[in-house]
Amino acid sequence: MAVATYEDVAVAIGRPISDTTEQQQVTYWLDAAELVIAARLGDLAVLDQAVLKYVETEAAVAKASNPDGFQSESIDDYTYRFGTETRRVSILDEWWNLLDPQTGSGAFSARPYFEPDTLDTTLDWA
Numbered sequence: 001m002a003v004a005t006y007e008d009v010a011v012a013i014g015r016p017i018s019d020t021t022e023q024q025q026v027t028y029w030l031d032a033a034e035l036v037i038a039a040r041l042g043d044l045a046v047l048d049q050a051v052l053k054y055v056e057t058e059a060a061v062a063k064a065s066n067p068d069g070f071q072s073e074s075i076d077d078y079t080y081r082f083g084t085e086t087r088r089v090s091i092l093d094e095w096w097n098l099l100d101p102q103t104g105s106g107a108f109s110a111r112p113y114f115e116p117d118t119l120d121t122t123l124d125w126a
Contacts, residue, residue: 001031002030002033002034002056003044003052003056004030004054004056004060005027005030006027006060008053008056008057009057009060009061009064012057012061026060026064029060030056030057030059030060033059036091037055037056041099041100047099048099051099052099055091055098055099058095060089062089062090062092063089
């Protein structure tokens with residue numbers, strides 16, 4: 001069960017979610033977000049619960065903004081394009097960084113420290 005609730009999503013989107021079917025849908029998205037997070041980071045109890053709640057809520061808000069997963073929408077002469085992540089509940093990179101700030105910023109991030117390898121002299125290799 002997700003840390004965030006459909007009431008949190010209602011506050012974030014600025015309108016009540018009073019329809020039972022919509023409450024169930026938003027709850028499903030929140031649970032899906034939590035499942036994705038747990039699959040990547042493991043035990044959710046060790047995460048900052050306020051950050052977890054925020055990320056779950058924002059993921060559900062993003063899904064609620066485009067529930068059908070449209071790739072683009074045209075209104076008059078303006079076209080808004082969604083990314084491919086709109087088809088499912090997704091966690092943005094910036095949210096992953098909030099959840100696990102120790103992971104760095106990318107494949108080529110550098111650590112600001114160096115720890116040399118140490119030789120274990122207690123092993124007898126001969």
